[in-house]
Amino acid sequence: MSSTEMAVEIEGLHKRFGHVHALRGLDLRVPAGQVTGFLGPNGAGKTTTIRILLGLLRSDGGRVTMLGGDPWTDAVRLHRDLAYVPGDVTLWPNLTGGEAIDILARLSGPLDPVRKQAMLDRFELDPTKKARTYSKGNRQKVALVAALASRARLLLLDEPTSGLDPIMEAAFTESIREVKAEGRSVLLSSHIFSEVEKLADRVAIIREGVTVEAGTMAELRHLTRTQVTAVLDGGADALAAMAGVHDLTRADEHVTFAVDDDRLPAVLAEVARLSPRSLVANPPSLEELFLRHYGDELAAVNNGSRQ
Amino acid sequence: MTARVEATAPRVPAPAVQVVHRPPADGLAGLGAMTKFVVRHNRVRLVVWFVVIVGLFAYVGDYYKGLFTTQRALDDFAALSDTPGIRALTGLAAAPATLGGAVWTKIWMTCALSLALGVVFLVTRNGRADEELGRTELLRSRVLGQHAYAVASWLVIATLSVLIGLFTALSSAALGLDPAGAGTTGSWVVGASLTGVGLMALGVGAVAEQVASTSRGANALGSIVIVGFYVLRMVGDLGNGVLTWASPIGWGQQMAPWGANRWWPLALLVGLAAALLLAAWALEARRDHGAGLLPEPAGKAGAPARLATPLGLALRLQRGPMIGWSIAVVLSAVLFGSVVDQMNRLLADAGTDTTAILRGTGVDALLALLAGLIGLLGAVFAIQSVTQLRADEASGIVEPQLAGALSRTRWVLQRLLIPAVGSAVLLGIGGWLMGAGYGASIGDSSQGLVMAGAALAYWPASMVLVGLAVLLFGYVPRVAIPVTWGVVAGLWFVMLIGDALHLPAWVLDVLPFSATPGLPAEPMSWTPLVLMTVVAVGLVGAGLARFRQRDVQPG
Numbered sequence: 040m041s042s043t044e045m046a047v048e049i050e051g052l053h054k055r056f057g058h059v060h061a062l063r064g065l066d067l068r069v070p071a072g073q074v075t076g077f078l079g080p081n082g083a084g085k086t087t088t089i090r091i092l093l094g095l096l097r098s099d100g101g102r103v104t105m106l107g108g109d110p111w112t113d114a115v116r117l118h119r120d121l122a123y124v125p126g127d128v129t130l131w132p133n134l135t136g137g138e139a140i141d142i143l144a145r146l147s148g149p150l151d152p153v154r155k156q157a158m159l160d161r162f163e164l165d166p167t168k169k170a171r172t173y174s175k176g177n178r179q180k181v182a183l184v185a186a187l188a189s190r191a192r193l194l195l196l197d198e199p200t201s202g203l204d205p206i207m208e209a210a211f212t213e214s215i216r217e218v219k220a221e222g223r224s225v226l227l228s229s230h231i232f233s234e235v236e237k238l239a240d241r242v243a244i245i246r247e248g249v250t251v252e253a254g255t256m257a258e259l260r261h262l263t264r265t266q267v268t269a270v271l272d273g274g275a276d277a278l279a280a281m282a283g284v285h286d287l288t289r290a291d292e293h294v295t296f297a298v299d300d301d302r303l304p305a306v307l308a309e310v311a312r313l314s315p316r317s318l319v320a321n322p323p324s325l326e327e328l329f330l331r332h333y334g335d336e337l338a339a340v341n342n343g344s345r346q
Numbered sequence: 347m348t349a350r351v352e353a354t355a356p357r358v359p360a361p362a363v364q365v366v367h368r369p370p371a372d373g374l375a376g377l378g379a380m381t382k383f384v385v386r387h388n389r390v391r392l393v394v395w396f397v398v399i400v401g402l403f404a405y406v407g408d409y410y411k412g413l414f415t416t417q418r419a420l421d422d423f424a425a426l427s428d429t430p431g432i433r434a435l436t437g438l439a440a441a442p443a444t445l446g447g448a449v450w451t452k453i454w455m456t457c458a459l460s461l462a463l464g465v466v467f468l469v470t471r472n473g474r475a476d477e478e479l480g481r482t483e484l485l486r487s488r489v490l491g492q493h494a495y496a497v498a499s500w501l502v503i504a505t506l507s508v509l510i511g512l513f514t515a516l517s518s519a520a521l522g523l524d525p526a527g528a529g530t531t532g533s534w535v536v537g538a539s540l541t542g543v544g545l546m547a548l549g550v551g552a553v554a555e556q557v558a559s560t561s562r563g564a565n566a567l568g569s570i571v572i573v574g575f576y577v578l579r580m581v582g583d584l585g586n587g588v589l590t591w592a593s594p595i596g597w598g599q600q601m602a603p604w605g606a607n608r609w610w611p612l613a614l615l616v617g618l619a620a621a622l623l624l625a626a627w628a629l630e631a632r633r634d635h636g637a638g639l640l641p642e643p644a645g646k647a648g649a650p651a652r653l654a655t656p657l658g659l660a661l662r663l664q665r666g667p668m669i670g671w672s673i674a675v676v677l678s679a680v681l682f683g684s685v686v687d688q689m690n691r692l693l694a695d696a697g698t699d700t701t702a703i704l705r706g707t708g709v710d711a712l713l714a715l716l717a718g719l720i721g722l723l724g725a726v727f728a729i730q731s732v733t734q735l736r737a738d739e740a741s742g743i744v745e746p747q748l749a750g751a752l753s754r755t756r757w758v759l760q761r762l763l764i765p766a767v768g769s770a771v772l773l774g775i776g777g778w779l780m781g782a783g784y785g786a787s788i789g790d791s792s793q794g795l796v797m798a799g800a801a802l803a804y805w806p807a808s809m810v811l812v813g814l815a816v817l818l819f820g821y822v823p824r825v826a827i828p829v830t831w832g833v834v835a836g837l838w839f840v841m842l843i844g845d846a847l848h849l850p851a852w853v854l855d856v857l858p859f860s861a862t863p864g865l866p867a868e869p870m871s872w873t874p875l876v877l878m879t880v881v882a883v884g885l886v887g888a889g890l891a892r893f894r895q896r897d898v899q900p901g
Contacts, residue, residue, distance in 0.1 A: 093749050095898040115753045123749040129742040131663060132478075132560065135645035138653065145654030146750025152648075167644040171559075182746070195749075 046224035053100035063248040076239030077228040122186035126198035128178040130170035137166025143185040158184040176202035232326040264297035270317040375491035380498035404517040440605025446523040462547035466568035469551030472499035475561035507544025511537040532604035542615030549622025556629035559638025657760035679776040683783020714867035720776040721804025728765035742900040777801025800865035806878035807858035813885025820892030
């Protein structure tokens, strides 16, 4: 067995809402001290999973362990070591952002005013304004400052950057790297690939309540193909016939195709022989992985023009 | 790293002259579509208010028609009704010894007050509540005039008021409430008086939702104005009647169906409604979307540690309502205390039959009735506070709290301290102030404590209702708030017109408020108070146990 300690361990999790079967045997592991990306389209069950981890929902089946305890029965004890950022932040409209931060942070443990101020500065948030007057991004910042100012061992972040501008996203990235350097664990739910790619050590992809892919970034990249675009005067047919080349398309002299990573050397040698005038090779991205798992949905959207 | 824009950009001086904005063109664009939307969005509520108010009037009318078959019976009823208590609570009909007048005395004030409050709630629900939640913003991004949504809701609610008046008049005429040979004028006047009060309340609600920046604030403001009108006429009806004319609800009374049959006070009501709606239009044209009239000052940058407990936070968040309720109870108590002696003298002039309608004799019966009213205020405060449990769950705001190291039990129990302790404090202070005021007028300083006790006797009854609210919160969270208020309104109606519902006496006696001994007219009895407290604890325990087992359900 793996010697790594797990901050979250979920096996075969089920949750029903009436006749809707939202989670159908979901698996998820968040190793301690690592950032785990949690990817899936809207309605896949990401938020339901996080709400079960928070003890707000009761699971209908499966095993869930968080920080060595049961999230439903041990909720109060576990939440001392937990910080949570929802995707859609609701605040008390007639309290200020600063008051809300203090209330949320103190519910989990003592508040560190220095860290709070540091985070307020980093996210450029005015804490004296009433929450009613905040934009979505500013409400999001309130929840982020409250979470990041804490010393929680585990951070549950549910699409935490959905209202932030790019500068604030950078501040968020920096903060998560610090959290990781301090040996704390993060579950980062998102549908923004670049964010997860930048931060995550491991990724779990879910759809329709089931985990369809999980592993370290390196493990998952191994399963993917490199995307190649070349400008060729001819010979594309020869490429299309090669083993390991997929989805080859031509527009004038522009040729685009995907290559299995183990076939990459042979295919590139063939491309070099055809004297390309331009060559772009993109490393396999998380997005591709993701698209592969939702390919049939995309196929339906594109009238079946793509497998 | 690039330089920050603010650091390099030249400072633009503020314009010396304030920009004058012309009102936006086509303020009513999209009115037709919005009218359909308002009807669709509120269809259940519109039907419920219509059925409740017209049905209540028709039901009492039908019952009284069967009950009072001779003029002798009507004369007796009129004599029985002429008490300060009846004058204070419902007012006395202009022609109390007619069948229509008897029905008016019994139910007109209830119908008028229900309609006025219902209209205020309907107005703010469509205007301020949607604006606060950001839904109006989405609508306004389409081709929709600035005033279209508001005016559409005014049209729909005004139509509701007219229909309620029309069908009240029709049911009155159909039941034959008018005296023989007098035509149906009285029926039409009674219908018109309800319509007039409804339109006036529409104006009040429309202004209130422009002034306040939250729907709760608008609801509170509108309700306070309506209740203020009610209290004005109450004092007027007990005195020489001048203050009755100062109250728009009093104008409705003074249309005097089956008596003077006056039409012109309707013009006062409609005129006031028109003036208030014009004011609301002007306010809406000036203010920013989402803003009230009062500017938002900067607040504190941090919170003290006590706010991180559920009790501390709830005390801070419910500070406004608590202050408002305290003022309401203090004012009512002072008012009641000051009129008891005056009412008592009127009572002495009335015949001995009068006492039959009140529980007990003379001034004690009157004091018991007023203590019951203070008890009702305390109960409504407690319920208003306890329903915030579900409100916080529905808005999702409880989730970040429960994501902290806070158990559901601790959250609920600390929050329940506010209705439990708060209502006891309100009852004690209210009863004491009323008793002290009355005691001062008769030179008896012990009255303060006596009446404080009389009002506090209603605390277990309030707690039963709180327990019921917690039980509903545990088992049926999605409908807990409306069902809780429905039960309270139902209890109130049953107490008001229970005799007309043919309910067995034991049913009326076990209702929390009837089970409470009516001190000081009735002897003190500990059994019902202890029993009700036990029931309340049981209900809270059951509701809490269920809440600990179920999912947290926002929405």
